[in-house]
Amino acid sequence: MSETNYWLVKSEPNTYSISDLQREQVTIWDGVRNYQARNFLREMQPGDRVFFYHSNTMPPGIVGLAEVSSTNIDDPTQFDPQSKYYDPKSTIAAPRWQTVQIKFLETFPQMITLETLKQKFTPEELQLVKTGNRLSVMPVAGAIAEKILNL
DNA sequence: GCCAACGTTGGC
DNA sequence: GCCAACGTTGGC
Numbered sequence: 373m374s375e376t377n378y379w380l381v382k383s384e385p386n387t388y389s390i391s392d393l394q395r396e397q398v399t400i401w402d403g404v405r406n407y408q409a410r411n412f413l414r415e416m417q418p419g420d421r422v423f424f425y426h427s428n429t430m431p432p433g434i435v436g437l438a439e440v441s442s443t444n445i446d447d448p449t450q451f452d453p454q455s456k457y458y459d460p461k462s463t464i465a466a467p468r469w470q471t472v473q474i475k476f477l478e479t480f481p482q483m484i485t486l487e488t489l490k491q492k493f494t495p496e497e498l499q500l501v502k503t504g505n506r507l508s509v510m511p512v513a514g515a516i517a518e519k520i521l522n523l
Numbered sequence: 524g525c526c527a528a529c530g531t532t533g534g535c
Numbered sequence: 536g537c538c539a540a541c542g543t544t545g546g547c
Contacts, residue, residue, distance in 0.1 A: 504528035506543080
């Protein structure tokens with residue numbers, strides 16, 4: 373019996389927003405080109421919950437929840453020369469970038485702003501609130517996730 | 524638009 | 536393997 377893990381992914385809403393996910397229901401989380409973030413994507417299990425965060429907005433914050441619906445997917449954009457995420461060093465035989473498919477669960481009635489998160493949690497509890505944190509995929513401890521869901 | 528933080532690249 | 540230069544992220 374494995375516990376549900378919680379994660380957080382960032383997205384700029386003018387690139388891909390929670391309403392885009394709500395419309396499409398599922399999406400492959402492609403385009404991540406940071407090794408630390410990729411390693412977290414590789415750890416994700418079906419059924420894990422994913423907080424959806426809007427960055428580069430005023431204000432920024434968590435806007436909803438998704439669920440991991442399929443894991444260990446080779447990011448298709450790494451092989452596509454037309455894609456801005458094309459990686460010429462990646463091959464079909466030895467792909468570098470794996471990701472997951474996520475499924476829409478809900479949009480929160482109101483955004484949980486970064487400001488609120490900073491008030492409630494220390495950087496040790498929640499990496500997201502650490503100054504200068506640029507990681508776009510990160511784990512959220514279960515106890516902290518519960519508190520976020522109850523805000 | 525500014526700029527701090529920080530990951531990546533490449534010369535040596 | 537070091538580290539300066541550079542590019543990107545993302546809050547403000």
